[in-house]
Amino acid sequence: MSSTRTASNTTAPTQFLQTNGHSYAYRRFGEGSHLPLLYLQHFTGTLDNWDPAVSDPLASAREVILFDNAGIGRSSGEVPETVAGMAVHVMAFLEGLRLERCDVLGFSLGGMIAQQIAKDRPSLFRRMILVGTAPRGGEDIMHLEKPSLAKHLQDPRNSGYAVLQKIFFAPTTTSQAAGEAFIARLMQRKDDREPASGPNVANAQMTAFREWERVTGERFADLRGVHHPTLVMQGFHDEMIPVRNSYWLAENLPNAVLLVYPDAGHGSLFQYSESFTRHAAAFLSSDSESAAF
């Protein structure tokens, strides 16, 4: 249950929290005086999909907590078919850890869950980093049937992590090289790995994306009630969740800074991990009421 002192996602042991009738797999490492930082993961991603170059530098000044939602990796239960359902598991997990307040880094699907929690239980989060994600009512969210994505997903040469290099990175030499380095970092962890997600996970999460695209009431109005200092980040060439979703998110949140990277797709945080973690650390170390850092 306690924090480990192995401050890398390459070596931190997977732990299991029994609470809420579930067993949740997680990793917790790092130390420092700042609030813990909770990592919420992308479509089909497990604990092993957190690039150590994105988790480890931030673990030098705080605990970081990586989390497998219900039905992912070795977490028990069924994958919920709504973002709100996934948010319930995150809240139960934090309650089980007796963590009443933390910062959050939500990537893609994880960013949607973070938004849902910020609305449902605002006191849980102090500051939010939302990367490559979309507001409720956003557009063109994870349509894997689009030719630009389907051609990579259906290519039999792209087995295992190889497909991530294609769909998370821009089709340029520089971005693809960054993608190759990213895959190599994910492979550094040798033992105590999570099982990869199967079609059941993908199908349930896809159902959640379709529900999240629905506009209910005045579009984006909910965001105006979310006052957390927020850093919204994305790559300009994100094919999985186009950048206009980050524009809407940051324009309608009352207290958000927007930072967008060139020559990058969905995996901008992995491509520019050094820049990303430097900006994230500066943002998280601020006590200002403003998101500006």
Added chain:
Amino acid sequence: MSSTRTASNTTAPTQFLQTNGHSYAYRRFGEGSHLPLLYLQHFTGTLDNWDPAVSDPLASAREVILFDNAGIGRSSGEVPETVAGMAVHVMAFLEGLRLERCDVLGFSLGGMIAQQIAKDRPSLFRRMILVGTAPRGGEDIMHLEKPSLAKHLQDPRNSGYAVLQKIFFAPTTTSQAAGEAFIARLMQRKDDREPASGPNVANAQMTAFREWERVTGERFADLRGVHHPTLVMQGFHDEMIPVRNSYWLAENLPNAVLLVYPDAGHGSLFQYSESFTRHAAAFLSSDSESAAF
């Protein structure tokens, strides 16, 4: 002709360069190992409109050069009626200084001039910071007749700098307080001030904005040939040049990072001067081929 060592726009003496049949007013101060940074100013602004909170911190690691284009302040000549015409004066000025390469910070109109030079003589600039500006073919650029702006410009209580607080800052308590502090900083300089711009300046520059809005050929195609590492910055609530212009600019430049501030209007760099100069310094101190910093 030489650089002064009075590293503040509150006290740096105005200098005059005779070249190209003109006398150009400028200020040059600061020192350090980095390339000099050229400041290109907004609509009707003179040397005295450069907030010392935006010029002075950057002068600790480089020379900064503030410049009055032709017909502005005590610079001789007529104000050109095109951005390209203004760019010609900047290039003549730099040639007169024997400066073959520098970094540039272009704000609003100044950002358009920087883009024009980056296209016409790319070798002059190493890195560009473009704040509150628009690409050629952008939209809703400086339409002062819009009710949201006209109400402040036509209010007789807004004399002198007071109007800047209204039109450069968002209509919130926090942003207006930042605007008040900005005006106070502009007033710190007591002597050797530039004459304020009159209607002739405004009219000629307005003609240039209208010409800059025109789309010629494929919209934004020119930007794809501008490869300078660029930092594009703006406030989400900019009424003078709406933020979608920065989206287009950063999306179409091949090598631009976009950073947008909440609760801020056209004067985001003045409102968040500490954050702005910290990011600008990090960006300018990078030798990477990528704009990511």
